[in-house]
Amino acid sequence: MTIFDPRGLSRRAIMKTGLAGAAASGAYLAGFGRAFANTLADIKQRGELMAATEMQFPPFDISDNGTYKGVDRELVDAVGAILGVKVKYLDLPWTSILPGLEAKKFDICIAPVTITKERVKRYLFTVPIANATAALMKRANDSSISKPEDIAGKTVGGQKGTSQLEQLKAFAAKLPKPVDVKEYVDNNQSYADLAAGRVDASVNSLPNLAYAAAQRSDAFAVVLPPFGQPTYFSWVGRPDDKTLIDAINEAIIKTESDGTMAKIQKTWFGQPMDLPKTVPEPSI
Amino acid sequence: MRPEVILHSFWYLMQAAGVTIALSLVGIALGFVLGALVCIARLSGNPIATRLGAFYVSFFRGVPLLVQLLFIYYFLAEYGLDVPALVAAIGGLGFSSGAYQAEILRGALNAVPSGQGEAAVALGFSRLAIWRRILLPQALRISAPPLINEFILLLKASSLVSVVGIAELTRVSMNIASMTYRPFEAYLGGGLIYLAINLCLAGFGAVAERRLATGRS
Numbered sequence: 001m002t003i004f005d006p007r008g009l010s011r012r013a014i015m016k017t018g019l020a021g022a023a024a025s026g027a028y029l030a031g032f033g034r035a036f037a038n039t040l041a042d043i044k045q046r047g048e049l050m051a052a053t054e055m056q057f058p059p060f061d062i063s064d065n066g067t068y069k070g071v072d073r074e075l076v077d078a079v080g081a082i083l084g085v086k087v088k089y090l091d092l093p094w095t096s097i098l099p100g101l102e103a104k105k106f107d108i109c110i111a112p113v114t115i116t117k118e119r120v121k122r123y124l125f126t127v128p129i130a131n132a133t134a135a136l137m138k139r140a141n142d143s144s145i146s147k148p149e150d151i152a153g154k155t156v157g158g159q160k161g162t163s164q165l166e167q168l169k170a171f172a173a174k175l176p177k178p179v180d181v182k183e184y185v186d187n188n189q190s191y192a193d194l195a196a197g198r199v200d201a202s203v204n205s206l207p208n209l210a211y212a213a214a215q216r217s218d219a220f221a222v223v224l225p226p227f228g229q230p231t232y233f234s235w236v237g238r239p240d241d242k243t244l245i246d247a248i249n250e251a252i253i254k255t256e257s258d259g260t261m262a263k264i265q266k267t268w269f270g271q272p273m274d275l276p277k278t279v280p281e282p283s284i
Numbered sequence: 285m286r287p288e289v290i291l292h293s294f295w296y297l298m299q300a301a302g303v304t305i306a307l308s309l310v311g312i313a314l315g316f317v318l319g320a321l322v323c324i325a326r327l328s329g330n331p332i333a334t335r336l337g338a339f340y341v342s343f344f345r346g347v348p349l350l351v352q353l354l355f356i357y358y359f360l361a362e363y364g365l366d367v368p369a370l371v372a373a374i375g376g377l378g379f380s381s382g383a384y385q386a387e388i389l390r391g392a393l394n395a396v397p398s399g400q401g402e403a404a405v406a407l408g409f410s411r412l413a414i415w416r417r418i419l420l421p422q423a424l425r426i427s428a429p430p431l432i433n434e435f436i437l438l439l440k441a442s443s444l445v446s447v448v449g450i451a452e453l454t455r456v457s458m459n460i461a462s463m464t465y466r467p468f469e470a471y472l473g474g475g476l477i478y479l480a481i482n483l484c485l486a487g488f489g490a491v492a493e494r495r496l497a498t499g500r501s
Contacts, residue, residue, distance in 0.1 A: 052449075056462035063459040065296040066451070091459075092449040096358070103361040188458070192467045216465045 040244045043085055043107060050106040051076050052090040052097055056188060059211040059268040060112050060130070060233075063091065072110045072235075074264045075129060075255065082251040094186065095161075098123070101238060108241075108248070112233030114163035114205070117282045123236040124245045127252050128275045130265075134164040134171075134228030135206040137213055139194060140221045145201060148227035153177035157190035157199035163284060167228040168203040195219050205233065207269055214270075229283045232276065253277055289469035293460045300456035301477045307373060307452060308439040312385075314378030315438070319385025326390055337386065344383035350444050352376045357448040373445035381438050388434060392427035393419060425496040432489030436482050453477060 043049050053072055055063035062070045068089050080087035090106050101109050101123075114132045115125055136156070138145045145151060152175040158165035160183040172179035182199055184190040190202045191212060202209070206226045213220040237245045255261040262272040290297070325337035344352070357372040367375070396419055404414045446455035457474030461467035 056459055058463060062463050063451075063456075064463055065293055066299065066456075090449050091451060091455075093447055096354075096447055096449070099358050103358045105358070105361060105366075186462075188462045188465075188467060191465060192461075212465055219465075 040083075040247050043244065044083070047085055049076075049080055049083065049085045049087045049108065050090065051087055051108050051110040052092050052100060052106040053109065053111040054094045054097060055089075055091045056186065057094075057111065057208065058215070059207065061110075071130060071264055071268045072112065074267070075252070075261070076110050076235075078255045078260045078264075079248055079251040082254055083247060098236075101236070104238070107237070107244065109236045111235075112205075113236050114231050114284075115234055115280060115282045116163050116166075116231075116284050119236070120279075120282055122239070124239050124241060125234040125236055125279050126245055127249045127277060127279055128232035128234050129252065130205075130207055130233045130269075130275070131273055132163070132205040132207075132231045132233040133226040134167040134203055134231070135209050135226035136168075136201045136203055136223040137191075137194065137209040137220050138201045138223055139197070140213075140217065140219055142200065145223055148223055148225070149175060150223075151175070151179055151201050153179070154200040155180040155182060155198070156201045156203055157182040157184055157193055158203035159184055159187045159190060162187075162204075163231065164203050164205055164228065167231075167284060171227050191220070210269065231282075231284060232280060234279065249279075286466060286469055289460070289464050289466045290473035293456075293464075293470075293473065296456055296460065297453070297473050297477060300451055300453045300474075301481065303451060304439065304442050304453040304478075305481060307377060307445060307450070308435070308442050310374050311377030311381055311442065312435050312438055314374060315381030315385050315434075318378060318382030319387075319389055322382060322386035323389040323393070326386065327393065341383045341386055344380045345387075349376060349380045349441055350447060352380060353444060353447055369448040369450055372448050373442075373450050376445065377438060377442060380441075381434065384434050384437075385431065388427050388430045389423065391430075392423040395426050396422045421496075425493075428489065428493050428496055432485060432492070435489075436485055439481060439485070440478065 053061045055061045055068055055070075058070065060071045061068070061073070068091070073089070076087050076089075089110075090100075092100055094111060097109050097111055100106060112130060112132065113119065113123070113125070115128070119125070136145075136148055136151065145154070148171070151172070156168060156172070156179055158168055158181070165181070165183065168179075169181055172181065182190070182193070184193070187202065187204050187208065190199065190204075193199045194202045195216075201223065204212075206222070209220075209222050213222045235248070237248075252261075255264075256275065256277070261275075265272045322337045322340050325333040326341075328334065347355075353372060353376040356367055356376055357369065360367055400418055401414055404418055409417070442452055443454035445452060446458075451459070453474050457470045460473070461470035464470065
């Protein structure tokens with residue numbers, strides 16, 4: 001097969017392409033490469049806090065035609081202003097966020113994470129940023145469900161790997177008739193199946209459901225009261241970043257005392273709500 | 285059905301479509317360069333180059349693109365190599381497409397009867413002339429339909445790069461679905477744009493094939 005000898009091709013053309021490729025990737029590395037460090041001092045020196053979340057969790061994280069909005073955005077901007085740094089946001093799928101945090105792709109996860117006994121062993125939680133108590137949502141025209149216990153014998157959907165889904169399973173185990181629990185990759189699919197009639201209710205935190213039901217009152221209604229034990233959402237950092245999390249905690253508490261937090265809550269939840277000033281002991 | 289959901293987010297979808305097209309173009313170009321190199325290595329007759337080429341193809345064709353992307357973006361970072369999202373996305377698409385394109389090119393070159401090359405040598409054609417006048421024109425014609433096919437597959441596979449945080453068409457459709465609580469409209473919008481892009485590609489492929497076919501009597 002000597003006629004396929006590579007020397008027959010223009011070696012210069014290959015070299016050129018290779019060099020251009022190397023130069024291009026060098027430019028990318030220079031432009032996008034970031035040196036990450038653990039401490040708050042390095043973030044301040046960089047002048048930039050790199051925060052990651054999944055922008056598909058209204059009202060906390062919304063990508064409105066490409067503009068990042070929601071509770072987390074407004075709160076982390078306020079925190080950044082207090083710390084004197086700019087905030088950069090990274091939109092990643094939820095399943096990639098905690099691995100990305102451990103791989104030091106960014107400084108903090110600002111996706112709301114429910115404080116649980118399992119998770120406090122692995123991550124450093126900030127003080128709560130919102131209530132995360134588990135509740136149920138039903139179809140607006142479904143009169144067979146009027147209180148949480150009415151899901152006995154019905155099908156309920158929720159997002160896999162969330163504490164709300166675990167709370168649902170514990171709650172369902174105490175009901176007289178078994179509940180068929182369907183697990184979804186994300187809540188939006190659970191809502192879609194609720195609208196389509198494949199599940200009778202969706203489980204999530206009360207603030208998420210209240211917002212969803214308000215946006216689509218034609219389709220959805222929240223089942224009150226919330227069935228879960230009182231739990232809270234926090235942001236999380238790496239376990240060895242205590243100085244950073246301490247500084248962020250201080251900033252979050254400052255937003256509570258200067259009225260910023262109440263303003264954000266009024267915008268997105270319709271009413272202000274009290275939050276613990278320390279990281280609470282996980283109840284679940 | 286609320287078509288205004290799509291209309292409201294039309295420019296957002298268009299920007300995302302731009303990202304999808306740009307990523308796919310760069311990915312297919314990188315894949316072509318890599319594929320050509322691997323194809324040359326496999327046909328070189330050098331046993332080491334042949335094995336390396338075969339290993340490249342079996343690795344990048346055998347591991348799912350999603351796993352490759354997660355590996356490049358997250359796993360390498362654990363070992364101190366912080367690959368930016370854009371580089372991981374282009375690299376993942378390019379390396380994986382390179383494996384497929386190498387096989388397309390190899391198949392096309394092998395499809396040219398070896399007697400033609402031998403006859404050209406006997407007639408005194410230079411090596412360069414054999415490539416330029418005999419092998420490449422025919423190989424190009426043979427490889428055009430599978431290359432267009434590969435381009436369309438790559439364009440659809442580019443939806444996977446959302447795992448490294450790039451707002452391409454699928455990711456943006458998901459964003460719109462979650463923002464509006466209207467998944468049907470959001471995915472319908474995204475799906476129609478994919479279809480439109482791929483119909484253009486298929487049309488381009490048909491034109492290219494006709495152009496290449498003019499060499500035939």
